[in-house]
Amino acid sequence: MKDTSIFLRACQREETEYTPVWLMRQAGRFLKEYRALRRRFPFLTLCKTPELAAQVTLLPIERLKVDAAIIFADILLPLEPMGINLEFTKGEGPRIHNPPRSRPEVQRLRAINAEEELPFVMEAIRMVCQELKGKIPLIGFSGAPFTLASYIIEGGGSRDFVRTKALMYKDPSCWHLLMEKLSEVIISYLNAQIRSGVQAVQLFDSWAGILSPNDYEEFVLPHNQRVFRELSAGVPTIHFATGTSGLLELMKEAGGDIIGIDWRIDLGEAWKRLGYEVGIQGNLDPAVLLSSPKRIQRYVKEILDAAKGRPGHIFNLGHGVLPQTPEENVIAMVEAVHRLSRR
Amino acid sequence: MKDTSIFLRACQREETEYTPVWLMRQAGRFLKEYRALRRRFPFLTLCKTPELAAQVTLLPIERLKVDAAIIFADILLPLEPMGINLEFTKGEGPRIHNPPRSRPEVQRLRAINAEEELPFVMEAIRMVCQELKGKIPLIGFSGAPFTLASYIIEGGGSRDFVRTKALMYKDPSCWHLLMEKLSEVIISYLNAQIRSGVQAVQLFDSWAGILSPNDYEEFVLPHNQRVFRELSAGVPTIHFATGTSGLLELMKEAGGDIIGIDWRIDLGEAWKRLGYEVGIQGNLDPAVLLSSPKRIQRYVKEILDAAKGRPGHIFNLGHGVLPQTPEENVIAMVEAVHRLSRR
Numbered sequence: 001m002k003d004t005s006i007f008l009r010a011c012q013r014e015e016t017e018y019t020p021v022w023l024m025r026q027a028g029r030f031l032k033e034y035r036a037l038r039r040r041f042p043f044l045t046l047c048k049t050p051e052l053a054a055q056v057t058l059l060p061i062e063r064l065k066v067d068a069a070i071i072f073a074d075i076l077l078p079l080e081p082m083g084i085n086l087e088f089t090k091g092e093g094p095r096i097h098n099p100p101r102s103r104p105e106v107q108r109l110r111a112i113n114a115e116e117e118l119p120f121v122m123e124a125i126r127m128v129c130q131e132l133k134g135k136i137p138l139i140g141f142s143g144a145p146f147t148l149a150s151y152i153i154e155g156g157g158s159r160d161f162v163r164t165k166a167l168m169y170k171d172p173s174c175w176h177l178l179m180e181k182l183s184e185v186i187i188s189y190l191n192a193q194i195r196s197g198v199q200a201v202q203l204f205d206s207w208a209g210i211l212s213p214n215d216y217e218e219f220v221l222p223h224n225q226r227v228f229r230e231l232s233a234g235v236p237t238i239h240f241a242t243g244t245s246g247l248l249e250l251m252k253e254a255g256g257d258i259i260g261i262d263w264r265i266d267l268g269e270a271w272k273r274l275g276y277e278v279g280i281q282g283n284l285d286p287a288v289l290l291s292s293p294k295r296i297q298r299y300v301k302e303i304l305d306a307a308k309g310r311p312g313h314i315f316n317l318g319h320g321v322l323p324q325t326p327e328e329n330v331i332a333m334v335e336a337v338h339r340l341s342r343r
Numbered sequence: 344m345k346d347t348s349i350f351l352r353a354c355q356r357e358e359t360e361y362t363p364v365w366l367m368r369q370a371g372r373f374l375k376e377y378r379a380l381r382r383r384f385p386f387l388t389l390c391k392t393p394e395l396a397a398q399v400t401l402l403p404i405e406r407l408k409v410d411a412a413i414i415f416a417d418i419l420l421p422l423e424p425m426g427i428n429l430e431f432t433k434g435e436g437p438r439i440h441n442p443p444r445s446r447p448e449v450q451r452l453r454a455i456n457a458e459e460e461l462p463f464v465m466e467a468i469r470m471v472c473q474e475l476k477g478k479i480p481l482i483g484f485s486g487a488p489f490t491l492a493s494y495i496i497e498g499g500g501s502r503d504f505v506r507t508k509a510l511m512y513k514d515p516s517c518w519h520l521l522m523e524k525l526s527e528v529i530i531s532y533l534n535a536q537i538r539s540g541v542q543a544v545q546l547f548d549s550w551a552g553i554l555s556p557n558d559y560e561e562f563v564l565p566h567n568q569r570v571f572r573e574l575s576a577g578v579p580t581i582h583f584a585t586g587t588s589g590l591l592e593l594m595k596e597a598g599g600d601i602i603g604i605d606w607r608i609d610l611g612e613a614w615k616r617l618g619y620e621v622g623i624q625g626n627l628d629p630a631v632l633l634s635s636p637k638r639i640q641r642y643v644k645e646i647l648d649a650a651k652g653r654p655g656h657i658f659n660l661g662h663g664v665l666p667q668t669p670e671e672n673v674i675a676m677v678e679a680v681h682r683l684s685r686r
Contacts (some may be wrong), residue, residue, distance in 0.1 A: 085523075150553060159502060162665060163629050169634035212606040212628055214645060245554075245588030246608035263555040265589035285555055287505050291512035322505060 007137050008070040011200060011236035011257060013312035019304060019333050019341035020067035022139070024240075025320030026060045027072045030327065032076040033059050035100045041211070047074055050123035057128045058180050061136065066332050068137050069128060069318050075143030076151060078189045081117035082109045082181070084152060092156070097154040101167060103174040109181050114192035121189075122196040122250055124322070129197040139238075140198030142190050144205035145182040146221045152178070158228070161210050168219050187230045194232045202238040203227065203256065206319070209243025216247050221254050228255025238281055242319055248273050263316030268306035271313075279312030284333070286317045289325045293332035300336040309343065350411040350480050354543055354579035354600060356622050356655035362647060363410035364677055367583075368663030369403045369560050370415045373670065376402050385573035386431045390417055391464035404479065405669070408677050410537045411480050411543070412471060414536070416464050418486030418547055421532045424460035425452045425524070427495060435499070442498040444510060446517040452524050457535035464532075465539040472540040481582075483541030485533050487548035488525040488566045495521070505551050511562050522566040527586070530573045537575045545581040546570065546599065549662075552586025559590050572600025581624055585662055591616050605661030613651035614656075622642030627676070629660045632668045636675040643679040652686065654673060 007020040028034055034056060037046060046052045058073040076094055080086050087095045098108050115122055128138050143151075150164040151157070159165070168175045190201050208220055228237060241247070245265040252259060258279035261270050271280045288299050300315075307313040315332025315337045321330065350363040352608050371377055377399060378387060399415040419437050423429050430438045443449050447624045458465055471481050486494075493507040494500070501507070512516045533544050551563055571580060582599025584590070588608040595602060601622035604613050614623045643658075650656040658680045664673065 029553055098654065160630070160635065160665075162667075163632035165628070166633045169631060188415045209607065213609050214642075215628070243586055246612075264552065264586065266556050269589075283555075285508070285558070287503070287508035288512060290505065295512055299557075322503075325503075 003134055004271045005137070007102065007314065008236065009200060010014065010312060010314050011279060012240075014277075015311045015343070016103070016217075016341055017119050017315055018338050019307070019315050021337040022066040022068040022070065022072075023060075023064070023314035023317050023321045023330065025055045026064060026066060026330075027058075027070065028321065029323035030321050030325040031059050032327070043074070044086075047072070047077060048120045050120050050127055053120065054131065055123035055128035057124065057138075058131055060131075061213065064330055065338070066136070068139050069132060070139040070141060070202070071121065071125055071128060071198065073124075073141070073142070075123065075148065077118060078112060078114070078185050079148065079152065081112040082185060084109070094156050096152060096155045099152055100162070100178070101153055101307070103177070106174055106178045106181070109178070111181070112185050112188060114185075114189040115195075116191065116209045118192070122192055125193060125196040125198055137199035138191030138197065139202055140190060141202040141204060142193075144203045144208065144241075145179045145186060146208050146220045147204060147206050149175075149178050150207050161207065165215075168215070168294045172219075175219060179219070180314070183223045183227050186227055190227075191230075191232050195236050198235065199313065200238065201231065202240055202260065205239070205241040208241040208251075209213065209247065211247070213246055213250060216250050221250055223252035238314075252278055258312070258314060262312065264318070266306055267313075268308065271307070271310070276310060276312070279314065280307070281314040281316050283316070283318045284320045286319055288326070289321065289329045289333060290315075291329075293329065293336075296329060296333050297336045297340070300333060301340050304337070304341050308342070315341075348480070350540060351579065351659065353655060353657050354581075354622060356454065356619075358654045358686070360686055361681050362650070362656055362658050364658035364680040365411040365413065366403075366407070366408040366660050366664045366673065367413075367522065369407060369409060370399045370401075370413065371664065371670040372666035373664050374402050374672070375670070378430060380680065386417070387429075390415070390420060391463045393463050393470055396463065396467035397474065398466065399472035400659055401474060403490045404408070404475075407673055408419065408681070412475060413482040413484060413545070414471060414541065416467075416484070418463065418491065419486070420461060421455060421457065421528050422477075422491065422495065425528060426454040427452070433543065437494065439495060442495055443521070443536050444496055444506070446514065446520070448555055449517055449524070449545070452521070454524070454591050457528075457530050457532040457533060457661075458538075461532065461535070465535055468536060468539040470543055480542035481540065482543045482545055483533060483536030484545040484547060485529045485536075487551065487584075488522045488529060489545045489551050489554075489563045490549050491525050491529070492518075492521050493550050504550065508558075511558070515562075518562060522562070526566045526570050529570055534571075534573075534575050537578050541578065543579045543581065544574065545583055545603065547581070548584040551584040552590065556589055556591070556593060559593050563595055567597035570601075581657075588613070595621055601655070601657060603659065607661070609649055609655075614650070614653070619653060619655070622657065623650070623658050624657040625660045626630045626659070627667050629662055629668070632660075632664065632672045632676060634672075636679075638673065639676050640671060640683075641681045643676060644683050647684050652684070658684075
C-alpha cells in the first residue's frame with residue numbers, strides 16, 4: 001500500500017520507504033489532455049477557471065504515480081492585480097505591455113489581497129484538496145521577488161537580463177522598492193494558498209542563478225529572507241532556482257526547508273555544501289526525458305546514488321518538463337525512482 | 344614605461360607589476376567606429392577581408408589601454424569550409440540552413456586545411472602582428488567542439504539546447520563522430536593561427552555550462568582534452584566557458600593554462616577549487632559596465648581582492664562586452680584594474 005504522506009515526511013527529513021518524486025510542470029504541455037484543453041481555452045482562462053485549473057492539476061496524478069500534486073497556475077498571475085497588463089502570446093510566452101522601470105512607475109504598483117484578487121487560485125486549491133482526499137499532498141507556489149521583478153522589467157522572458165541588472169545597478173533604491181512590493185504580494189499570495197489547503201509551498205527563483213554571489217547577497221537575499229520569515233509556519237518550504245552552483249550557501253541563508261537545484265551541479269556535492277540540516281530537491285536534466293527508458297534509468301540511479309539514501313531527498317527535474325517529452329518516459333522515470341530507491 | 348609582455352608573463356603565472364586586462368568582444372559592437380564599419384560592410388565581409396579584420400582588431404587597443412589584442416573573427420567561420428551554410432541575419436544572429444543532425448549528414452562534413460581555407464584569418468593575424476610590433480600580444484581563438492556542435496545542431500543560437508542534448512543522448516556515436524570532426528578542424532585552425540603569429544589562444548566553450556558534470560565528462564571532456572593535447576606547444580592556452588561552477592574541476596582536467604570563468608562564482612572560490620597551478624581569467628559581469636565608474640571600481644576591487652594578487656590572474660569580463668556599453672565605462676574599468684592592482 002502506498003504511503004500517502006511520503007512526500008511530506010521527506011520534507012521533514014524523515015526516513016521514507018522510497019524517495020518521493022514529482023515534476024515541475026507535470027500538469028502542463030507535455031500531456032495530450034492538457035494540449036486538448038489548450039485548443040479549447042486560452043491559457044489565462046485555464047488559470048482563472050477553478051474547475052479547469054483543478055482538472056489540469058489532477059491530470060498527471062494517477063497516470064504518472066507522482067507523490068505530490070502542484071496547483072496549476074502561472075507565476076505571473078499575482079502581477080495583474082498589482083496593475084501590470086499581462087498577455088500570453090502564442091509561442092512567445094508572456095508579454096508585459098507596461099513594464100515599470102522608473103521609481104514613479106514602481107510606486108504606482110498596488111499591494112494585493114490575494115484571497116480577494118486571486119480567488120480562482122484559492123478555489124482551485126480547495127477543489128483539488130477535496131478531490132485528492134489526502135491521498136497525496138498538494139504543493140502551492142509563487143515566483144520569487146527577483147524572478148518576478150525580472151519578468152516585469154524585461155517585459156517578458158529574457159536571455160541576459162540586462163535591463164534588470166541595469167536597474168539594480170543604476171537605481172538600487174528603486175530596485176529595493178520593487179522587491180519590497182513584490183515580497184509583500186508573494187507573502188500574501190502564498191499564505192492565502194496555505195489557508196486554502198496546500199500542504200507545502202515552493203518559491204520559484206528560476207533566474208536568480210544569473211547573478212554573481214555578491215549581487216545576490218545585496219539585491220536578492222534580504223527579500224527572500226523576508227518572504228520565508230513571513231510565511232505561515234507549519235508547511236514545508238522549497239526554495240528553487242537554476243544555475244545556482246555559485247550561490248548555494250546564500251540560497252540556504254535566504255531560507256527554505258528544501259533547496260531545489262538543477263542538473264548543473266552534482267547533487268551529492270551540492271547537498272554536502274548545503275549541509276544535511278536542509279533537504280534537497282532535484283536534479284535530472286529535463287532533456288534526459290527525451291532519450292530512452294534505459295538512459296533515464298541510468299541517470300536516475302546516478303542521482304539516487306549521489307543522495308546516498310539520506311532522508312530529505314525529493315526527486316525532481318532540474319527545471320520544468322519539456323513540452324515534447326514522451327509520456328512513457330516520464331512514467332519510466334517515476335517508476336525507476338520508486339524502484340531503485342526502495343529501502 | 345609599459346611592460347609589453349605583462350599579459351604573457353601573467354599567463355605563465357609570473358609576478359607582474361599589475362594585473363593585465365582585456366575584454367571579450369573588445370573589438371566589436373560597443374565601439375562607434377565598429378558600428379560605422381558595419382553600416383558599410385556585412386558582418387562576414389568584415390571577417391573575410393584581412394585589412395578590415397585587422398583594422399577592427401586594432402580599434403580598441405590605444406583607446407582602452409588593454410594589455411592584449413584578440414583577432415577579430417567569428418567562432419563559426421571554420422564551419423563554412425566543412426560544408427555548412429552560414430548566414431548572419433540582422434538582429435537574429437547566425438542561422439545555419441542545413442543543420443546536420445543525422446549520421447550520414449555528419450559523415451559528409453569535410454576536414455579542413457585552415458591555412459588554405461581560412462586564409463583571410465591568417466592574413467589578418469600577420470597584418471595585426473606587424474602593426475602591433477610586439478607592443479602587446481595578439482590572442483587567437485576558436486569555438487570549442489561542444490559549442491560549435493550546439494550551433495550546428497540547433498541551427499543557430501539556443502536557450503535550452505534541447506536538440507543538442509537529444510542527439511547526444513539518442514545517438515552517442517553520431518555525437519562523438521561530430522565532436523571528432525570538429526576537434527580536428529579546431530586543432531588545424533588554432534595551429535594555423537599560432538603559425539601565423541598569435542601569441543596565445545583561447546578556446547571558447549561558451550555554452551558547456553548547460554551540461555551536468557556527468558554529461559560533460561562523457562560527451563565533452565575527451566574531445567577538449569584532445570584539442571589541448573594537439574595544440575602546438577609554446578603558446579599559453581585559455582579555456583573559457585560560462586556557468587561552470589559545477590564543472591570547474593572537469594574543465595581543468597580537460598586542459599588549458601588559464602581557466603576563464605564568468606561572474607556566477609566568486610573568483611577566489613573558483614581558483615581555490617582549481618588549484619594555483621593554473622591561472623584564472625575573469626570575471627566581471629558585463630552588465631556592470633552599464634552602471635557608473637564608481638560601481639565599476641567597487642566591483643573591480645572585489646575581484647582583485649578575491650584574486651589576492653596571486654600571479655596568474657588575467658582580468659576580463661565573464662562574457663562578451665554588451666553592445667550598449669558606454670566606452671567611457673570600459674576605459675574606467677581598465678584604468679581601475681591597472682591602478683588598483685599595482686604592486
